[in-house]
Amino acid sequence: MIDGCGRKIDYIRISVTDRCNLRCMYCMPEEGVEMVSHEEILSFDEIVHVVRILSKLGFEKVKITGGEPLVRKNLKALIKDIKAVEGIKNVTLTTNGVLLKDQIEGLAAAGLDAVNVSIDTLNPEVFKKITRRDELEKVKAGIKETLKYKSVALKLNCVPFNMEGQNLWELTDYAKNEGIHVRYIEMMPIGFGKEYGCLKEDEIVSLLETKIGKLEPYKGKLGNGPCHYYSAESYDGKIGFISAVSHKFCGDCNRVRLTATGFLKNCLQFEYGSDIKTPLRSGASDDELLSLIRETIMNKPKGHKFTENNISEENNHIMSQIGG
């Protein structure tokens, strides 16, 4: 499917819940958010129905996200059903890793292709401060267990910001020793992220270079998204950057998002998109749903405006509701 700006859109991020077992300070308020009832959340059958229609439009890649996707019961059944949809080639998951150790076996058996684990620091006290929960050991155990499943590619995601003691070097070194790629995601001014400064790619590169020597841009392609990578002589894994703010990549955007309540969002920043759940539940035909989805994608905005002030049509959602 080609959108109104000529971009190939073949990747959907599907949020399966707005609930989470952590409370990352840049993503969710300490007290959590008002939970939506189970009836308002798309069922697995409804999600698979939407994926089938998307596959007819040429979608090939699906990322399962949240909130925390592993708090949704029997997630592996959804992964298995999405993998079985004709045309879907790649099903991946982004998780905070807390529940990963116990679930990875089932997820791998269901055909999951890759897992991104979000981990911002290896310092237990700083982890507690950022996530407002004492779960670092469980996350590390989840990472260790996942490494046993060779069919599941594993990456670490970290949002660097001005948090004392976050220690990016320590995280990079840990990834290196475990043979995992690590990716630094610039803080986006969405939801609570607006309250924190964004540590830019250039600053992180300089910081890491003081420890591991010159970082050279890596020319190969890894993953489905806008991440670009560097390699270093002393380092087997790759160090990635998703720099939505300092290196805007909207011209190559390949994705749309489906919220847990069934809203198809065509840009991370803006509230543009379509309610898919209502027509889905009131008996719309596949052709009608396909037209609605196609029209939504055709209207995908040209790009975000993170660096502009006074944006009038801003997103009202916080990141845990959008899915990252």
Ligand code: SAM
């Ligand atoms: N709970 C899962 C997790 O943490 O991976 C999935 C949902 S979470 C919203 C997806 C990703 O969004 C995480 O890597 C998180 O760090 C990132 N994120 C949340 N708020 C952000 C912000 N304001 N800017 C950049 N990334 C953000």
Ligand code: SF4
């Ligand atoms: Fe939960 Fe992920 Fe948001 Fe942290 S970033 S609060 S783990 S949804």
